[in-house]
Structure formats: C-alpha cells, structure tokens
Amino acid sequence: MNLTLTVDAWIDENLMFAQQFSATHIIAETVPRETGARWDPPMLLALRNRVEKAGLTLLGLDRLPFSLDRTVAGSEGRDAEIRDVCRFVEVCGDAGVPLLGYTWMRSETGLASRTPTGRGQAFVASSAGSAHGKTSHNDPPWDRLAYFLERVLPIAEKTHVRMMYLPTDVFADLPPEHPRMDGVAEWKRLMQTVPSSCHGLEFRSSAVAATGADTIDEARLLSAMGKIFLITADNITMGSSTLSEAFIDEGIVNLPETLTACRTAGFDGPIRPGRQPGMTPDTEQGHKAMAMATGYLRALLQGLEAIP
C-alpha cells in the first residue's frame, strides 16, 4: 500500500512535510493557486511537476473543483455542470492525474462544530448516532446519480481517470431532508448503477463504522470487488447516542485488522490518514495531529508485512 497525504500541494511546506513523514503519494486539495483561477491543463501539469520535483507522486485530486449543486438537485443547469466535469476529467487525463474524487452533497455543506471534548481536550465534532448506524433519512436519488454517471464515466474510461465516490462525512452538517448515502449497501448499489472499471469508492473507515457495519468484513468484500480506490484511515468513538471524532489510534475501528483484510483481499493501493481531532496548539491544517496519524499508519503498514 502507498502511504498518501492529502495536502494543498501549492505550498512547499506541505510537500516537505509529506516527504519527511514518509508519504510517497499526494492527493492534492483542489485549492486554486490564485483566487478565481480555473483548473486548466497547464495549471494541473504545473501542480504535477512541483509534486514530482519534491520526490512525490501526484495520485489525484481530492474532489471536483466546482459544485454539483444542480446535478445533485436535478435542476436546470445540470447539463452544463456535467459538461464541466467531463471537460475536467479530460484535463486530468491529459495531465496524467489518474484519480478524481467526487461527493454527492450540496457544496455549502459544512462540518458540525467542534468542542474540546476529545482526548486531552482535543477539539472533536460529534453527531447523533450509535454503533447500530447513523439514521438515514431519504432514499438517494438513484435516477440523478445514474444521469450523472452515465455521462461522466465513459469520458473517465476513455481518459483513464478513475472517479472515486467520497462517502458523506460522518460529521457533515446536513439538513435532515438532504438525501444521503450512508450505508454500505447503498455504496455497493452505487457501484452497480453504472458499472465501470473507472468507478470506485473511498473506503473511509469512520464512515463505514458509523453505519454500524463491520469494517473488517466490508474491507474484505469491497477489496475483493476491486472497488476500493483509496483507503482513508480514521476512527470514531461511540457514546450511547453520539459518535465523535477520534484520533487514529483510539475508537471503535480496528485498523490493523481492517487493513489486513484489505491487503489479504488484494488491495494494494493508496492509504491516507483521515481528518484528526484538533490539537492545541496546531496549525489550521492540523499538521501535528496529521504527523501522529501518519506515523501510526507507517508503523502499521511496516508491521503488517510480518503477517503471512
């Protein structure tokens, strides 16, 4: 597995940080270099070059650099949005950036506010839910998803760009009426909606655990299906009726066994640490907490090599 970090790759310090802390691959945050700048081929090539100059590999972009609000809503204007997506997929293909994440949320969605209730008074977000799964409200709009995928995935196949669905963040501050795909069964259905070798999932361990599913079983199953394009390793703690963000080494996800299950089932792709609680003091990007999570994953990957 390739240890990967998601950073704003336009900032030199972030690339040094990634390399010092043993990452080999980068998934770039889709932050424009200049306000209002568009992601055109020269810009993406420049990004790739600067990552490679730092001795790292640019694996992909963490998400589309523009909103899918009309596509998610199924409203007028979605065809223009989808055309933008297709064009951007082609740009990624031309620049040799082979992975592109997308979400199915409105773009203004934020995260629940954090309070100093984590380990050592670290700042964590919390959400209603239990080990039996977060409450899912509305059925996902499968027809809108299919409409989007039917148009985008052929372009992805042609340009050898892999589109990766990013599960809804456990701590996303979504209104109750917002349709959400919170279950593993829904993710599997999503993969079958428009079958394509260029369509896969981010396996975010916190999101899987929050559904009440067994992360180890699901890791094995989804790896065997070849549908995990990226593992995001993070954790959550569970109260009687709330889930909270946690550091990577605490919580209900058994990461050693989950990663072993992925490896045994044939997964050999990228793995990155997910969002960590806010340490104090730390940078806005949480470099200190990310250093700890990266060290944890590095050791797990080295240690699990000893498992036959």
Add this chain to the structure above:
Amino acid sequence: MKIALQLGVSEEETKFACQVGVEDVVWGVPESPKGYLDPDLLLETRDFFANRGLRLGVIENVPSSFYDKIMFGLPGRDEQIESYCTTLRSMGRAGIKVMSYNWMALGGISTDQIRGRGGALKRRFDLDSALAAPTAALDWRGFFRENRPIHLPDVEVTTEQMWDNLVYFLERVLPTAEEEGVKLAAHPDDAPIPSFLGVARILNSVESFDRLIDAVPSPSNGINFCQGTFSEMPGVDVVKTIRRFGSKGKIFFAHCRDTKGTLPTFTEVFMDEGDTDMIATVQAFREVGFDGLIRADHTPWVVGENPHGHRGFAYQIGYMKGLAHAATAIEQRKGAA
C-alpha cells in the same frame, strides 16, 4: 510496555502528551546548586503531572554536576555519593521507581547535522570529524556556546579506572536504591567509542553491560536500553540484545529511536527508516515481559517545528503506537493459528 515522553513542567507539553495519548512521563532534572533532589521538589513535580492525568515514572539524567567527581574519581566524590543517595531517598518517597543515568564523563558526543528525507535535519556522528574538532563534538547541542565555556578534561582516565569509579559508585548507592525500591538504569555511551580526549567511555558494547550487571549484583542494577545507541555499535543485533538483557529482567527503561550505519559513522533517522527491524523489537520486548516505560527519543528536525519538537514527537508516538497495535494483531493471529 508503556509508551512515554520526556516532558518539561509546562502546560503546553503536558497537553501535547495527553492529546497524543501518552500517560507516562519521564522528567529530566534541571541544574541545582544543592547537588541533589529534595523530596518536596519531586513531590511537587509528580503532582503537577498527576493533576493532568500523567504518571511520572522515570527521572532521567540528573545534571552531571551532581556526580562528575564520582565519574572522574576526584576528591569530593563521597559527598556527591551521599547527595545521590539523598536523591534516591527523595524518589522513594515520591514513588518514582526508576533513575536513568549515564556514565559519560564528557557527555554525549556528536559532530554535525545533515539533510535527510524531505530536508529534515538529522544528527550525525563521524569519528574523524570528532577527533578533528573535539570541542564542537562535545558541545553538539550548543549549550556551552550559549552559557559558559566548555570544560575540557585536564586528566586522563583509563578504562579500568573508569570501571573502578563506576563500581565504587554502584557499591555505595545500590543499597539505598534497594531500600527505596528504586532501580538504576544505565544508558550506553553515545557515541559508543572507547575513549575521547584521553577519558575512557566504558558502556559501549553488549559485553560492557554484562560486566556492569555482574560487577555489583543487585535487583536495582540494570539498563536503560537505548535502542538507538545499541544500533550504533558495530555488529550488534538490537533484537537479540533486547532478549539477552530482557530475559534476565535487567531492562528497567528503554529509548525508542533508530540509526543508519554504525561506528565510525552513523546518522540518527526517523524510526521507520533505520537499520533495525522495529516491529521485531516490540515483539522482543513483549516476549521478555518488559513492562516499564519506553520513551520516544531524539527525532529529526522537521519543517514548521516548534521549540519542543512536537511534530517530530507526534510522528514518533504515532509510529510507536502503530507498532504496538501491529504487534498485537500479529500475536492474535499466531494465537488463533
């Protein structure tokens, strides 16, 4: 074994430890004109950490001014030994059970820093460079440059004289340590060269630690197993050495770090990129039933670092926890098979 950090008495450092999930603390003692630690200071320090959810388990390295005459065998050593026993009694009263010490009469020796992975600054030792610029090698931390001129030795001390001085010390302090339930954990000489500027360095090989343990038999006489320093010794298998001393119950405390290369030239590196099989070290510590503290040792200097080195230490603590969790997973699989 319990993962630990060496901390100062400060809110920022204790908060860091709590947030990275460390509960056990090692304290490095500041200079004091008294020449010993009185019980009130230790009780106050222990309680400072305890009030923040941390256990103070090890005192590491009292200032060399507390025992320099003992190491050099100079007049006044008996007074320093009495003061050392006072420190041990204070530790007993405060319930702090391990005293880590070193027998480096001239202190640690290093030479320079080189750029490593991602431009991180890594400590290096090169014997030729040390011999060419001995003052700089003795002052590799820059303490003396800032505060006072470095004191070069005006005497020579042979290997056997240095052993005599160490045995003289142990014979007189170990009875007090035993009475107080305190264990003395000797750190290997870093760099583990046989002498420098005519002053012998004696704890520089696996065999030297056999000699240390046999010289004054006592349940309080043992080792601070610094993985990094043992890995600097040519031909030493760190994992086998953990088993060798751990199986005798002689590892009282440990340092976790790694190096590339051995004498005459080595570089201190991130834990994940050195010459040692780190998962095997954790397995070896577990096999021998080591239940003491293992602390994250020096770390390369990284981008955006704070004065405490917290980014580097966060990485090291995460790495040590990952190793521990991986070792548990491996054990469970072996148990199930």
